[in-house]
Amino acid sequence: xxxxxxxxxxxxxxxxxxxxxxxxxxxxxxxxxxxxxxxxxxxxxxxxxxxxxxxxxxxxxxxxxxxxxxxxxxxxxxxxxxxxxxxxxxxxxxxxxxxxxxxxxxxxxxxxxxxxxxxxxxxxxxxxxxxxxxxxxxxxxxxxxxxxxxxxxxxxxxxxxxxxxxxxxxxxxxxxxxxxxxxxxxxxxxxxxxxxxxxxxxxxxxxxxxxxxxxxxxxxxxxxxxxxxxxxxxxxxxxxxxxxxxxxxxxxxxxxxxxxxxxxxx
Amino acid sequence: xxxxxxxxxxxxxxxxxxxxxxxxxxxxxxxxxxxxxxxxxxxxxxxxxxxxxxxxxxxxxxxxxxxxxxxxxxxxxxxxxxxxxxxxxxxxxxxxxxxxxxxxxxxxxxxxxxxxxxxxxxxxxxxxxxxxxxxxxxxxxxxxxxxxxxxxxxxxxxxxxxxxxxxxxxxxxxxxxxxxxxxxxxxxxxxxxxxxxxxxxxxxxxxxxxxxxxxxxxxxxxxxxxxxxxxxxxxxxxxxxxxxxxxxxxxxxxxxxxxxxxxxxxxxxxxxxxxxxxxxxxxxxxxxxxxxxxxxxxxxxxxxxxxxxxxxxxxxxxxxxxxxxxxxxxxxxxxxxxxxxxxxxxxxxxxxxxxxxxxxxxxxxxxxxxxxxxxxxxxxxxxxxxxxxxxxxxxxxx
Numbered sequence: 001x002x003x004x005x006x007x008x009x010x011x012x013x014x015x016x017x018x019x020x021x022x023x024x025x026x027x028x029x030x031x032x033x034x035x036x037x038x039x040x041x042x043x044x045x046x047x048x049x050x051x052x053x054x055x056x057x058x059x060x061x062x063x064x065x066x067x068x069x070x071x072x073x074x075x076x077x078x079x080x081x082x083x084x085x086x087x088x089x090x091x092x093x094x095x096x097x098x099x100x101x102x103x104x105x106x107x108x109x110x111x112x113x114x115x116x117x118x119x120x121x122x123x124x125x126x127x128x129x130x131x132x133x134x135x136x137x138x139x140x141x142x143x144x145x146x147x148x149x150x151x152x153x154x155x156x157x158x159x160x161x162x163x164x165x166x167x168x169x170x171x172x173x174x175x176x177x178x179x180x181x182x183x184x185x186x187x188x189x190x191x192x193x194x195x196x197x198x199x200x201x202x203x204x205x206x207x208x209x210x211x212x213x214x215x216x217x218x219x220x221x222x223x224x225x226x227x228x229x230x231x232x233x234x235x236x237x238x239x240x241x242x243x244x245x246x247x248x249x250x251x252x253x254x255x256x257x258x259x260x261x262x263x264x265x266x
Numbered sequence: 267x268x269x270x271x272x273x274x275x276x277x278x279x280x281x282x283x284x285x286x287x288x289x290x291x292x293x294x295x296x297x298x299x300x301x302x303x304x305x306x307x308x309x310x311x312x313x314x315x316x317x318x319x320x321x322x323x324x325x326x327x328x329x330x331x332x333x334x335x336x337x338x339x340x341x342x343x344x345x346x347x348x349x350x351x352x353x354x355x356x357x358x359x360x361x362x363x364x365x366x367x368x369x370x371x372x373x374x375x376x377x378x379x380x381x382x383x384x385x386x387x388x389x390x391x392x393x394x395x396x397x398x399x400x401x402x403x404x405x406x407x408x409x410x411x412x413x414x415x416x417x418x419x420x421x422x423x424x425x426x427x428x429x430x431x432x433x434x435x436x437x438x439x440x441x442x443x444x445x446x447x448x449x450x451x452x453x454x455x456x457x458x459x460x461x462x463x464x465x466x467x468x469x470x471x472x473x474x475x476x477x478x479x480x481x482x483x484x485x486x487x488x489x490x491x492x493x494x495x496x497x498x499x500x501x502x503x504x505x506x507x508x509x510x511x512x513x514x515x516x517x518x519x520x521x522x523x524x525x526x527x528x529x530x531x532x533x534x535x536x537x538x539x540x541x542x543x544x545x546x547x548x549x550x551x552x553x554x555x556x557x558x559x560x561x562x563x564x565x566x567x568x569x570x571x572x573x574x575x576x577x578x579x580x581x582x583x584x585x586x587x588x589x590x591x592x593x594x595x596x597x598x599x600x601x602x603x604x605x606x607x608x609x610x611x612x613x614x615x616x617x618x619x620x621x622x623x624x625x626x627x628x629x630x631x632x633x634x635x636x637x638x639x640x641x642x643x644x645x646x647x648x649x650x651x652x653x654x655x656x657x658x659x660x661x662x663x664x
Contacts, residue, residue: 073658078577098581102579105576105577106579111577130578134578134579178578
């Protein structure tokens, strides 16, 4: 199906079933984004079209101002395109209201940030639990999911620690658990290793690779080539457009790399 | 969720609540003091006698009831009889006069006030006896040497002995005690011990001790509370007539209506309570402003956190509700502590100063309602600001 304007409900349903059949999670069609910065207009995105299928591990690179952050915001339903379409699992996001977008962010998207963004003076468990509070689940279900998520990232024994008692790598793992707790369709990570040392960065990439192997679709923004090598597909942004979009020839295995790295005292 | 958020920064939460705590505490204490004072005043006035009118000789007008005795001699026992006969709203009268005297019993003596009056005095003053009984109208006719004593006199002269039937000496004359009055304490004006008094028949005091026939006062009880105002008019008219006072000349007597006093006292204490309450209300308002300011600061400090919550799936109304709940929680919990503080203050004041305190349920309910309203009102603006943050900007905030 060509990336043209979808008008009717039946066309919408057709798009969704097509997306399901081809397992396309993200479909961007000629996306433009312009915003006002004081008196000037900034054309952050100038026609971006891309398809990402389920299970892919995409690394997005580009200089500051290339539009990659703006694109991530649109992917994450935090922002809407000025023109063009963005379909998440077949649903056209640009037509949705704020409340619906919030629901999508809650249920379908998991965020991981460079600065972890955990709540201080709150346990790892409570931090991981946060998205479930907005999903209106009962208490047992919430705690069960939070515990599962923390186990998945290997922090089962540190559930009741505060972020101040955790290392950077551990905090990022809590953030990843938080992103997973509502079983999202995609994980969006913005420079997840930016605040971590080299060894911890590789540890985190190992977790992401493991999650990806279990079927999670991951889109990751980074400016480090080493980190991008851990992904399976690299997209490079420049001046608001996609310059290069190619598979990674030989992705590094983070678990292997970890063995060759000297252990740093934790 | 709101409770956990407040618990994260206990110090700030406590300091923010302080405004409300003090405000509510102040309101409760002030209103308690005011209402206690009002109630006591009303009780004390009622204690003097119901529908009481006090006619005194002389036109000096001092604050209390027993002050302002004139030296004029125009008030006579026939005036009392006339008042009873000719004033329709008057129920009973008791003419009287007063002096001081030394009273002796055995080896003890005691200087006290001595009042000569008629038996109607005691029911007019709503004054029951703790033992014995009043002297009779026959005693007045015969000018018998009988006496009724007050509690203070009993305590100082008789101690454990039963006074009834005993003989005391007043100005060296023997008197038989026939009754002891119940204790009444200080007068409402606070300047006299009402129990430090001896009552004898009017004629006995006039003829055997003082040697004069004019009266110092006539105690009058009106038929009803409403009728007491009419009675006041009637007595004034009658006495002016009898004393041949010309139009425009001042009275040579004073008629005081207890109902007036009670109304005045009530009015003034209501005003005082309202004033104190208003001052405390201002404290409460300031407490609300404090909450609003701290919440605004909190919203700014937690901008990143709000951005993350929105990214995770919080809607605008989720965020608004969260901050509103935090403000509400602070003001209601603060209100609760404020009520405790107010109650403690009331207790401390009543123990420390001896002032009577009345904490009404109305004040407590009002305090809770106002704290809730303050929380919602002053929390609304910060909650709005939080909800309207742009998640992308918020996530970028340093």
